[in-house]
Amino acid sequence: MASSFSYKQRECETCGGPLQFDKTNNEYICTYCGNHYERQEEYDGVYEIRHTATETLSLLVERDMGQAEDGLVKCRSIDPTYPGSIVAQLALHVITASRTLDQNEKRNALSQAIEAYKKLSIPFDPQSADVEADFYDNIESADIRSLLITVFRTFKDTARVNYLNKSFDVTNIHSEKAANGLIAQAFAGGDYAKVDALLKSPAGLDTDRLYALVLNQYPDTPQKVENVATTIGRGVNPSDGRDALSDYLSRSQDTPATKLAIAERSTARGVVPNGRAIAALIEVAPDETSVLGLLGSLGGDKLNDEDLAATVQALLTATDAAVAVKGLNALANAGYYLEFSQQALLAMLARTDLDAASRLAIFDAAKAIGMNDRRVQSVLSGFVSARVSVDDKLAILPGLLAAIPSLNPMSVEEYLMNSTVDGDNKPKVLRVLLDHLQARESLRMAVRRYPASTQDAPQVRDRIVSILIQERLLDPSGV
Secondary structure, eight states: OOEEEOTTOOBOTTTOOBEEEETTTTEEEETTTOOEEEEOSOOTTOHHHHHHHHHHHHHHHTTOHHHHHHHHHHHHHHOTTSHHHHHHHHHHHHHHHHHOOOHHHHHHHHHHHHHHHHTSOSSOOTTTSHHHHHHHHTOOOHHHHHHHHHHHHHTTOHHHHHHHHHTOOGGGOOOHHHHHHHHHHHHHHTOHHHHHHHTTSSSOOOHHHHHHHHHHHSOSSHHHHHHHHHHHHTTOOHHHHHHHHHHHHHHOOSOHHHHHHHHHHHHHTTOOOOHHHHHHHHHHOOSHHHHHHHHHTTOTTOSOHHHHHHHHHHHHHHSOHHHHHHHHHHHHHTTOOOOOOHHHHHHHHTOSSSOHHHHHHHHHHHHHHHOOHHHHHHHHHHHHTSOOOHHHHHHHHHHHHHTSSSOOHHHHHHHHHHOOTTGGGHHHHHHHHHHTOOOOGGGHHHHHHHHHHOOSOHHHHHHHHHHHHHTTSSOGGGO
16 A cells, blocks of 8 residues: 655655656655655645646647636736746747747747746756646646647756656647647657657647658658558648658668558558659569569559659569569559550660560560550661660561561661661661561662662672662662
């Protein structure tokens, strides 16, 4: 059974050690010997002033300045020297200084706050300032405790801040202003456990700002992913969230696994990154499962045309054949209409990290999803004149030629008359093209101009002329 205890007594009767208030059991416990002391409810007439000061602070939490000033007048009429009255006065002046834009009013409020602060025991010692300590012990509102912690941080009063923090449960915060102020302090001080706790509080939060803070400042841990999901669940504006998420995915040094998890959880909840960020993520994704998991969260109509184009290009140019094929099919199956730009397809066909068979597999998948013959022709024409190794060109050309019903003579003419990228190997490439050319008549006029107008080296020109004669496209008598 705990001994009876007066609020004025701050030391253990047995060992003289300091006592710490246990709010749950409404008793004090000696930090040295463990003796328990029951708090008496007879406060020698201090109850009224303590209650009035607490109510005034509650009004300040809500920023009801008019009612708070009335409460402060009542505090002064009861006992202006009571620490709770002084603390309420101090809080009012600090809040006033922080809210006003008028510099004279700000200086006046800060001056009055300093004068009020000087009336408290400095430095704070709960053993000697027992009435003030008792006032803090009786504050059950986490919102008021948060307000006072902010006020005393203004004066760099770590003793009072630490004392108020002892019984401070941030999960009970209800005030939006208090909660958002604590979040700013928690991130500034690296107190991420407090961030976790505040996310469980019933207080309204500035979720858009909090989302950006969690993304950019919270350490790379599994809890970060959970906090992102919780923050979105509490209401993040999709447009603001998109900007914050895209910036995080593009710039963060977090591991790819964390970024993928955050992108997936965010996208599933309606906050979708832009195409550049998705592309950057695909480029660093460690495996097929990661990429397909991300694409799975992008189903429906979450991507606009620009984002979709960037995502498709990343699949074409930054993944292996299996991932690219499955990824493209996943987007198509999700209902997206995929357009394959000539630039993206040529970049894929020019990749040196994939063999020819893999590149053709990706190309075939794109054609099956929705690439018409005209686009295939333009890609083939561009690839013939591309600066890639001749071995690659000769390995891939048959697959591209097999993808169209017939070869456009204009593609052959363009290569014959204007391309010199393959140098001495140009005759080999031309032979492959001519073997697949059916409509030859339209090529004859260009062929007649070739010997006199070509920029090919003489030895290359002679070999090509020989081929053209063999193919009966050029009359030897006209050379």
